[in-house]
Amino acid sequence: MSTIRRTKIADILSAGQASADTLVKGWVRTKRGNKNVTFIALNDGSTIKNLQLVADPNDISEDLLKKVATGACLSAQGELVESQGSGQSVELLVKSLEILGEADPEKYPLQPKKHSLEYLREIAHLRPRTNTFSAVFRIRHAMTYAIHKFFNDKGFYNIHTPIITGSDAEGAGEMFRVTTLDMDNLPKNEEGAIDYKQDFFDKETNLTVSGQLEAELFALSLSQVYTFGPTFRAENSNTTRHLAEFWMIEPEVAFADLNDNMDLAEEMLQYVVKYALDNCADDLDFLHAREVEENKNKKEIDRPSMYLLDRLKFVVENQFERLTYTEAIDILRNSKPNKKKKFQYLIEGWGADLQSEHERYLVEKHFNKPVILTDYPKDIKAFYMRQNDDGNTVAAMDILFPGIGEIVGGSQREERLDKLTQRMEEMDVPAEEMGWFLDTRKFGTTPHSGYGLGFERLILFITGMTNIRDVIPFPRTPGNAEF
RNA sequence: UCCUCUUUAGCUCAGUUGGUUAGAGCAUCUGACUGUUAAUCAGAGGGUCGUUGGUUCGAGCCCAACAAGAGGAGCCA
Incomplete structure (x- = not known):
């Protein structure tokens, strides 16, 4: 690999121009192709858009291309050219390729498909790659x-x-307690209560x-x-x-x-x-x-x-929309859901706290x-x-x-x-x-x-x-x- | 904390009034294809049905407890 600097994919795509010698680094989103040509969608987080890498098996060995799987991290150098395909303006014809980090496709939890937000929440350490x-x-x-x-x-x-x-x-x-006291052996004062005088700050402390x-x-x-x-x-x-x-x-x-x-x-x-x-x-x-x-x-x-x-x-x-609590109560009291007793908490008089259903009615139905x-x-x-x-x-x-x-x-x-x-x-x-x-x-x-x-x-x-x-x-x- | 729902393959889900060998799509792997756009086509592998206990000749399916997750409520930003 030569010593030229990495170009961010966001910069490449926003310029949209061909360029002789370009180095990119990023993570593989998808790979597809055939015996004669391989396409790699590469993302480096600088933009939601991917850069398409085009690898010719004459230039890049089959063994190397085999390691290019979803999730792997690559460094690719080559010529930035106008794309023959229709999905992008420019693409990188890869002349040399280095796998910075492999990702076993059998084990990598992110697949090139749609995942539920609940599933991604369980793998929050990898979800920024989506x-x-x-x-x-x-x-x-x-x-x-x-x-x-x-x-x-x-x-x-x-x-x-x-x-x-x-x-x-x-x-x-409710607050979270901050302490350096030994929770298994709390010091007690003369009254038998916890002796915070022995705590780090000499008093009870909490997170803000x-x-x-x-x-x-x-x-x-x-x-x-x-x-x-x-x-x-x-x-x-x-x-x-x-x-x-x-x-x-x-x-x-x-x-x-x-x-x-x-x-x-x-x-x-x-x-x-x-x-x-x-x-x-x-x-x-x-x-x-x-x-x-x-x-x-x-x-x-x-x-x-x-x-x-x-x-x-x-x-x-x-x-x-700006209005007083009192005006809001009047609107809610005379509203359809209140008259038809559709609210779980009916508005009867002045003084009660507004429930979510009331706030939602005002914002989403009445005023929109x-x-x-x-x-x-x-x-x-x-x-x-x-x-x-x-x-x-x-x-x-x-x-x-x-x-x-x-x-x-x-x-x-x-x-x-x-x-x-x-x-x-x-x-x-x-x-x-x-x-x-x-x-x-x-x-x-x-x-x-x-x-x-x-x-x-x-x-x-x-x-x-x-x-x-x-x-x-x-x-x-x-x-x-x-x- | 309360109410409701969900839990079956790596992911998303089907699975009939309880019945013999639990299915699909996607993903993965293998092969095909001269430029693909979540490529396409063909084939293959992949399951302790959340856990524990119970009912039954027989449980993915019925009952109970527990666990995890989601949605709603309360509290608020």
Whole structure:
């Protein structure tokens, strides 16, 4: 092999031009052909598209070609020429071939055929070699970048809030304990309880369930900040939209009220969807076609009213519907399924939390577009949300997306010290442990707002995947921490 | 955690009111074919029917427990 540099398949295909001496490396997707010619579809992950290698048995030995099986890794050098076939513009006439890594076709778990997502989940270490998952993870990267770019361009600062937290007052769900104590021989104190004084941090510590409270501290100093980090919830949730370890984006903005907050969230969502449309066309085209194919055999009623690319364009081009919780309750109370008692939980009066079936009705049936619900009853929301003048509601907002449900949850934060401490008392939040948080209200407080965006839920929407375990490389769910 | 469903070849699935030797497509292997596009055509190999126990002359099929997976609910992002 000569010492020329590897060319990425994405670059070869986007240039689409013949070139004398070219070196490519990648993994074999399929091989086919006859005695006189062998065709190899090679993929290196730089694009969903494959490069066709053409091997003449006069140039490449039969023994070598025999080792070219699905999954094997190759290095191939030759001449890039205009393709004689119709499926591609250029192809590589192979002059020399090296097998970097063989893959026994009898044992390699990925076959050149369609696999179920459930099966691929069991071999999550190999699934990025498939079209679907390589597309999903290229898009996931693009969305990570787009989010950082969006906030950076607006003058936000990215804050790395702690992953290990000593605060158990965040109130956003069950936490994972962090400890270096010997679990088989826990030290006890005089009262017979576990003596955390002997633990690594001299106290009980957990993995974070939210960076919001820490982000608020920086919002009240740097004005506009956001977090983008891992989040851990030890809830026993077994659904297509919950993970025990997931990634969350939490902007926090000083001098912003609930309307500013909604404007920011809507602008961000439209920005990143547009970014995907502008920059991930090949992958989205593939996922779109995949979805159309999946629904081909379904009945008319079970098919989505819009397919992936149309849904994405729709979100970019249309404003989200904004209404209050109270208005939503009125719509639901007078809705057909409520009158005909089709809801499992009937809407009778003001104050109840909305169930998924209600959110789905509003988003998928009544408005048929993303919906922002605001001003929820204070009793069903967190202590830190700003109390409205009516005394019953808080300045909260949830953004609901079709097929996904809540993708964003946020609020204007309670900046008034007396109101905040009163609410903490009512909801049994230990104020004595949160002096650092209350200090922001004691010293130079100001109205501010923020929200949390579930990154994987965003990826579900953008890729059209339907199970959250298929949009994170190695999903952690109850009873499962493989790989 | 609750409810429902599923578990048969490497993968995706059929398998009748319980009956003798458990099938198909794809994949794999072998062969054919002068440029293929998930190539095509022909042939071959491949099974402790999730596990354990029970009912029965007889269980892939009926019953029970357990396990794994999926979907829905709750919690939320």
